[in-house]
Amino acid sequence: MDRGRLEAFSDGVFAVAITLLALNLAVGGPGHGPLLE
Numbered sequence: 001m002d003r004g005r006l007e008a009f010s011d012g013v014f015a016v017a018i019t020l021l022a023l024n025l026a027v028g029g030p031g032h033g034p035l036l037e
Helices: 003-028
Strands: none
Touching: none
16 A cells, blocks of 8 residues: 555544544533533
8 A cells, every 4th residue: 555545544534533523522512411411
């Protein structure tokens, strides 16, 4: 596998992971406690 393709793949994986973490914090972040109970 070419090094450039490997770097692009890892960048994509990190981008998806960070996006999912950001969405999780936005939905279940502070201020939404009573809604989840």
